[in-house]
Amino acid sequence: MAYDTNNIFAKILRGEIPNQTVYEDDHVLAFRDIHPKAKVHVLVIPKGAYESYEDFSAKASDAEIVAFTRAIAKVSKLAGIGVTGYRAIANTGADGMQEVPHFHIHLLGGQRIGGMITLPE
Ligand code: DGP
Numbered sequence: 001m002a003y004d005t006n007n008i009f010a011k012i013l014r015g016e017i018p019n020q021t022v023y024e025d026d027h028v029l030a031f032r033d034i035h036p037k038a039k040v041h042v043l044v045i046p047k048g049a050y051e052s053y054e055d056f057s058a059k060a061s062d063a064e065i066v067a068f069t070r071a072i073a074k075v076s077k078l079a080g081i082g083v084t085g086y087r088a089i090a091n092t093g094a095d096g097m098q099e100v101p102h103f104h105i106h107l108l109g110g111q112r113i114g115g116m117i118t119l120p121e
Contacts, residue, residue: 003049009102013047023075027067030075039110040086042079044071046103053090056103072105081109 004010011017012031019031022042033041046068050056060068076082086109091098 003051003055004101005049007101009043009045009100009104010049013045022078023071025067025071027064028071030071030078033106037106038108038113040079040081040108042075042107044068044075044105044107050103051101052098052103053092053105072107076107076109079107079109081107085109087113 008017012019013029019029021029021031023030023044027047028044029047030042030044033043046056046060046064048056048060048064050060056065056068072088073082076086086107089106089108090096090104091106
């Protein structure tokens with residue numbers, strides 16, 4: 001499937017939609033989730049056009065993967081959850097219930113996050 005250049009995160013990356021930036025470098029942008037599911041809820045995205053974790057893992061350059069991985073700890077510190085902890089979630093594809101087709105990792109913290117998952121009936 002081709003990357004949808006009109007997805008909401010592509011628009012954020014082009015500056016067409018505002019965001020509350022937590023961190024930015026050449027390869028990565030991190031910003032607050034618009035519908036926070038925890039006291040701290042930050043999204044970390046690559047600047048490259050990758051639709052999912054699957055796509056990013058398979059196709060991103062080594063430099064992009066290193067920058068993205070290194071950014072997680074920078075973002076967690078900046079968001080104040082590096083020491084207390086957080087959950088990192090990458091919803092991927094249909095079964096992963098991914099809504100926005102641009103790879104992102106959710107960092108959720110600032111409180112106890114609760115059990116791992118609840119499967120639907
Ligand atoms: P997912 O289900 O993993 O694809 O999560 C998408 C997340 O994106 C969801 O938690 C809400 C967030 N989101 C959707 N639209 C916007 C937006 O315009 N701005 C921001 N900051 N977050 C958004």
